Amino acid sequence: MNIEWFLVLSALLFTVGLIGVIVRRNPVVILLCLELMLSAGALALLAFSRMLGNQDGQVFVLIVLVVAACEVVVGLGLVVAMYRRRLPLDVDEMKELKG
Incomplete structure (x- = not known):
């Protein structure tokens, strides 16, 4: 397969995530x-x-995936803490996190 297909798929996935x-x-x-x-x-x-x-990109992807897993753990921990405190789970209504 050509690299263009992977780049188009990557751009499409990024756009869907951004939206x-x-x-x-x-x-x-x-x-x-x-x-x-x-x-x-x-x-x-x-x-x-x-x-x-080059193999350097593959090593960097592995590091990115580890950082993404850590991000999910911290984010879901915050969501569970908000749910237990009976705070609204709507991003627009989160006012208690402001300093």
Whole structure:
């Protein structure tokens, strides 16, 4: 397969994730859309790494996936803490996090 297909798929996934972050108000859905955007970036890195015949991009993708997993753990921890305190799970109504 050509690299163009992977880059088009990556751009499409990134666009869908970006639209989800902008449009949706549920923090869990926003986290999922952020993960979709990170995965799209990782796919583009893998495509360029494959094209150049270099292994550095694959190592960087592994690091990106580890950071994304840590982001999900922290984000879901915040959502669970908000749910237990009976706070609204709407991003527009979150006023207690402001300093």
